[in-house]
Amino acid sequence: MDATTTRRVRLEAQKGRTLFKGSSRADTWGFNQPFLGPTLRMATGQTTVTEVTNSLNEPISVHWHGLLVPGSVDGGPHQPIAPQATWTPEISLTQPTATAWYHSHIHGATAKQVQMGLAGVLQISDGQDDARELPSTYGVDDLTLVIQDRRFSHNGQMDLSIGMAEQMTGFLGDTMLINGQIGATAVVPRGVVRLRLLNGSNARIYTLALSDNRPMHLVATDSGLLDQPIALTSLRIAPGERYEVLVDFSNERTVTLLSAQNPNTGMMGGGNQSNGSFPVFPFSVDASLPTRITRLPTALGGSRPTADASNAKWRRFSLDMSMGMGMMFRQSDRRFSINGAPFDMKRIDFNVDLGAVERWTISADTMMHPFHVHGAMFQVLTENGQPPQPQNTGWKDTVLVNGSVDLLIRFDHPASEKTPFMYHCHILEHEDGGMMGQFTVG
Numbered sequence: 268m269d270a271t272t273t274r275r276v277r278l279e280a281q282k283g284r285t286l287f288k289g290s291s292r293a294d295t296w297g298f299n300q301p302f303l304g305p306t307l308r309m310a311t312g313q314t315t316v317t318e319v320t321n322s323l324n325e326p327i328s329v330h331w332h333g334l335l336v337p338g339s340v341d342g343g344p345h346q347p348i349a350p351q352a353t354w355t356p357e358i359s360l361t362q363p364t365a366t367a368w369y370h371s372h373i374h375g376a377t378a379k380q381v382q383m384g385l386a387g388v389l390q391i392s393d394g395q396d397d398a399r400e401l402p403s404t405y406g407v408d409d410l411t412l413v414i415q416d417r418r419f420s421h422n423g424q425m426d427l428s429i430g431m432a433e434q435m436t437g438f439l440g441d442t443m444l445i446n447g448q449i450g451a452t453a454v455v456p457r458g459v460v461r462l463r464l465l466n467g468s469n470a471r472i473y474t475l476a477l478s479d480n481r482p483m484h485l486v487a488t489d490s491g492l493l494d495q496p497i498a499l500t501s502l503r504i505a506p507g508e509r510y511e512v513l514v515d516f517s518n519e520r521t522v523t524l525l526s527a528q529n530p531n532t533g534m535m536g537g538g539n540q541s542n543g544s545f546p547v548f549p550f551s552v553d554a555s556l557p558t559r560i561t562r563l564p565t566a567l568g569g570s571r572p573t574a575d576a577s578n579a580k581w582r583r584f585s586l587d588m589s590m591g592m593g594m595m596f597r598q599s600d601r602r603f604s605i606n607g608a609p610f611d612m613k614r615i616d617f618n619v620d621l622g623a624v625e626r627w628t629i630s631a632d633t634m635m636h637p638f639h640v641h642g643a644m645f646q647v648l649t650e651n652g653q654p655p656q657p658q659n660t661g662w663k664d665t666v667l668v669n670g671s672v673d674l675l676i677r678f679d680h681p682a683s684e685k686t687p688f689m690y691h692c693h694i695l696e697h698e699d700g701g702m703m704g705q706f707t708v709g
């Protein structure tokens with residue numbers, strides 16, 4: 268591959284109409300299509316000029332969640348694209364193979380804009396998947412599943428309203444969408460299939476398992492491949508997170524990906540939930556499709572971080588919610604904050620030296636929050652003082668905080684006061700409500 272190739276990619280945010288269920292179409296938004304956006308593929312070592320045009324009537328942005336790029340092209344809330352305007356960032360990637368995504372990030376409007384459809388998948392490839400014997404035939408043995416929940420009103424429209432319990436939990440739908448569709452199924456070849464899982468829901472946390480309890484072999488976390496697969500029968504995925512797993516379909520049996528109920532629901536006393544699990548996505552096998560990979564790879568060529576935190580500067584963050592007076596709050600109240608301070612576009616919370624390694628301790632005591640940092644990937648050092656659970660031993664950019672986590676983060680990409688990096692809860696209603704901060708690197 269030629270390291271100097273420059274590609275151009277066009278994205279146009281536009282209105283659309285999408286038939287989800289029944290006979291009437293819902294008003295939706297998408298990039299280049301009625302709902303959601305195309306899967307973008309970018310190669311390590313390549314530069315991509317993306318031309319993002321906003322044909323909607325309100326400002327949007329396009330944040331590259333998972334790309335390790337400078338603040339100047341990060342697409343956060345300080346880089347709104349006005350209606351009819353075009354934003355043309357030049358993205359040069361040096362990071363290895365990973366599944367990332369892109370979504371709008373306008374402060375106060377992210378939840379609504381992502382729900383309407385302003386999100387898509389971005390795959391980074393270093394071109395070595397064949398050598399690793401990883402399934403890589405897009406849509407055949409390499410499937411991307413964007414997992415989202417929605418609610419629909421009787422006229423077929425998406426219902427974006429927030430009930431009383433959701434004022435705290437964030438939006439929780441009652442209908443699953445996979446890649447923007449209700450009731451989709453996958454037909455896969457015999458053999459080993461790669462599933463790239465993205466939780467693109469606003470607030471729902473899924474605890475995934477296969478219906479016959481066969482293992483999911485974890486091969487990649489948010490920011491890249493592991494050193495070797497980890498067999499799991501249960502995998503929790505919170506909003507913003509990505510996990511890649513291999514599933515063996517050699518026995519040709521039908522199987523369904525299931526999820527347990529949202530762990531944040533019960534304790535908040537809300538929702539429609541029973542305790543059982545619900546189907547997320549069914550698979551069946553077509554033995555006439557050509558099988559490419561029949562064995563699990565042993566060495567994936569990725570890595571698990573093992574740095575030493577002893578000299579790192581230490582920062583502490585508490586993810587705060589005002590509780591106990593739910594009835595008294597209006598939606599406009601800013602009840603979510605970090606270290607007691609709700610997000611303020613005009614306040615830079617701190618600066619990190621370029622190249623510094625820092626230890627960040629994140630704590631959350633009232634519910635679970637997926638904590639995300641822009642512009643860097645991190646190592647989970649501990650969860651509640653213990654070694655991280657297996658699914659959190661790879662490189663990450665988002666981690667579900669259930670109590671406290673200790674992270675080690677190296678900041679290799681600059682961000683100025685004009686376009687700082689964000690850190691926030693990826694429950695989008697919490698982020699919009701103020702559980703976000705911003706920092707510069709330099």
Ligand code: C2O
Pocket residue numbers: 330332370372507639641689691693
């Ligand atoms: Cu996926 Cu700051 O977001």
Ligand code: CU
Pocket residue numbers: 330331332333639640641642
């Ligand atoms: Cu991000």
Ligand code: CU
Pocket residue numbers: 586635636637692693694697698702
């Ligand atoms: Cu949160």
